[in-house]
Amino acid sequence: MAELSTPHLLGIKELSEADIELILNTAEQFKEVLNRPIKKVPSLRDLTVANLFFENSTRTRLSFELAERRLSADVVNFSASGSSVSKGETLVDTVNNILAMKVDLVVMRHPMPGAALFLSKRVKSTIVNAGDGTHEHPTQALLDAYSIREKLGRLSGVRVVIVGDIMHSRVGLSNVLLLKKMGAETAVCGPVTLVPKHIRSLGVRVFERLEDALEWCDVVNMLRVQNERMDASYFPSLREYILRFGLTKDRLDALQGSRVVLHPGPINRGVEISSEVADGAHSIILDQVENGVAVRMAVLYLLASRLLPGDRRPS
Amino acid sequence: MGNAKQLLEAEEVSIILHRLCCQLIENHGDFSGTALIGLQPRGVVFARRVVKMLREDYGCDPLQMGLLDITFFRDDFRRREAPLKANSTRIDFIVEKLNVVFLDDVLYTGRSIRAAMDAILSFGRPRSIELMVLIDRRYARELPIQPDYTGRRVDSIDSERVVVEWSEEHGKDGVYLTRSERNG
Numbered sequence: 001m002a003e004l005s006t007p008h009l010l011g012i013k014e015l016s017e018a019d020i021e022l023i024l025n026t027a028e029q030f031k032e033v034l035n036r037p038i039k040k041v042p043s044l045r046d047l048t049v050a051n052l053f054f055e056n057s058t059r060t061r062l063s064f065e066l067a068e069r070r071l072s073a074d075v076v077n078f079s080a081s082g083s084s085v086s087k088g089e090t091l092v093d094t095v096n097n098i099l100a101m102k103v104d105l106v107v108m109r110h111p112m113p114g115a116a117l118f119l120s121k122r123v124k125s126t127i128v129n130a131g132d133g134t135h136e137h138p139t140q141a142l143l144d145a146y147s148i149r150e151k152l153g154r155l156s157g158v159r160v161v162i163v164g165d166i167m168h169s170r171v172g173l174s175n176v177l178l179l180k181k182m183g184a185e186t187a188v189c190g191p192v193t194l195v196p197k198h199i200r201s202l203g204v205r206v207f208e209r210l211e212d213a214l215e216w217c218d219v220v221n222m223l224r225v226q227n228e229r230m231d232a233s234y235f236p237s238l239r240e241y242i243l244r245f246g247l248t249k250d251r252l253d254a255l256q257g258s259r260v261v262l263h264p265g266p267i268n269r270g271v272e273i274s275s276e277v278a279d280g281a282h283s284i285i286l287d288q289v290e291n292g293v294a295v296r297m298a299v300l301y302l303l304a305s306r307l308l309p310g311d312r313r314p315s
Numbered sequence: 316m317g318n319a320k321q322l323l324e325a326e327e328v329s330i331i332l333h334r335l336c337c338q339l340i341e342n343h344g345d346f347s348g349t350a351l352i353g354l355q356p357r358g359v360v361f362a363r364r365v366v367k368m369l370r371e372d373y374g375c376d377p378l379q380m381g382l383l384d385i386t387f388f389r390d391d392f393r394r395r396e397a398p399l400k401a402n403s404t405r406i407d408f409i410v411e412k413l414n415v416v417f418l419d420d421v422l423y424t425g426r427s428i429r430a431a432m433d434a435i436l437s438f439g440r441p442r443s444i445e446l447m448v449l450i451d452r453r454y455a456r457e458l459p460i461q462p463d464y465t466g467r468r469v470d471s472i473d474s475e476r477v478v479v480e481w482s483e484e485h486g487k488d489g490v491y492l493t494r495s496e497r498n499g
Binding site: 002003025026028029030032033036037038039040041042043301304305307308309 | 384386387388392393394397398399400401402403404433436437438439
């Protein structure tokens with residue numbers, strides 16, 4: 001199979017195992033392209049992509065923009081601050097106005113869960129979810145999986161633990177869904193107040209002690225504490241959080257064998273991860289950033305291949 | 316191959332490959348400034364066979380060989396019934412200032428070669444680019460592209476298809492003409 005089963009990328013939930021495999025394999029070819037002296041291919045030269053960011057972002061936005069430009073697409077950027085959104089315009093109106101300028105694909109980040117799905121049902125364009133509130137962040141999960149596969153050679157049977165603020169993390173949910181589809185074993189670890197009550201029903205193990213989780217896993221994915229999404233105090237103090245759930249060199253050194261360390265960024269150095277670990281030999285954090293461009297190129301390329309020339313409506 | 320007409324038998328393929336090797340040696344000498352690039356997917360076995368013959372039968376070593384995938388450079392992206400699937404590219408040398416020879420099994424419309432020329436330029440600026448094909452389906456070109464080294468010229472119509480089989484994949488070398496949709 002060389003075609004995605006879906007016209008949009010709304011979440012990992014909507015992707016089949018074959019879709020994920022196709023994206024990761026295509027990303028491998030794009031990674032090779034990114035290592036050439038001229039890192040550009042002409043595939044999307046007749047398409048225009050709009051990056052709509054209703055929420056702050058540094059690397060995801062840069063990564064998408066770079067991916068689009070490497071594919072030779074025309075790119076327009078939009079951010080909510082300083083736009084007509086602050087004058088009361090609705091999401092659908094904003095997007096339809098942008099689409100009226102003949103845009104073919106929309107990459108959107110939005111603080112509301114389900115915003116990408118909502119948009120996909122109301123506008124005539126291909127939608128790529130670049131993060132919707134606490135719901136999903138599919139391209140991050142895809143690039144995490146790509147990085148794990150690149151490092152360990154496989155996903156099936158790999159034990160991955162996601163540590164930290166699981167409750168508010170779209171990265172956490174997308175990762176759990178993807179890893180499960182690809183046959184990896186997943187676990188989460190964090191303060192009980194930040195681990196969703198029903199996460200076990202997804203077939204996920206829950207560890208309360210970081211030491212136990214590290215002992216069990218091959219890969220540890222450290223999440224940031226998302227203070228901006230918290231409406232209450234979920235743990236007594238930052239100091240206590242660091243002592244119980246901070247990934248330090250001492251904790252890694254106490255283990256037998258090696259662990260692969262991931263972090264979706266932005267890093268709070270000295271909080272969920274120490275500088276020594278983030279910059280150390282276990283860490284593949286910068287590989288994740290590099291792989292992000294290749295994975296996003298693959299997603300855009302595969303979604304664009306479903307658009308016929310002159311037909312801007314996904315089939 | 317059931318109803319296919321056989322264009323070349325294994326022995327003829329072997330004679331042609333030897334001739335093509337000799338022509339390459341005539342133009343490229345010790346191959347010090349040359350790279351042979353097999354075009355994915357179907358030019359790869361052809362390229363590997365030519366390189367093996369040059370090494371083993373003609374003592375040409377070292378030889379630089381690479382594989383080039385042209386999927387992202389094609390001009391029929393989003394214009395085909397079947398989606399395009401990317402293959403791997405492997406070029407572990409600097410292309411800049413080299414004489415590059417593309418190897419493909421069948422030359423038809425010339426569009427794949429146009430894409431390959433674009434693709435190789437993303438690795439640098441070669442001194443020259445040449446084209447070697449086992450089969451040239453003449454009178455079918457859609458672009459002004461001609462081979463520099465040709466195994467056999469074949470006259471065929473659009474509804475026919477030229478199929479090259481290699482002993483590595485099919486147990487025996489052979490070239491066939493079948494009635495089917497167009498190929499590259």
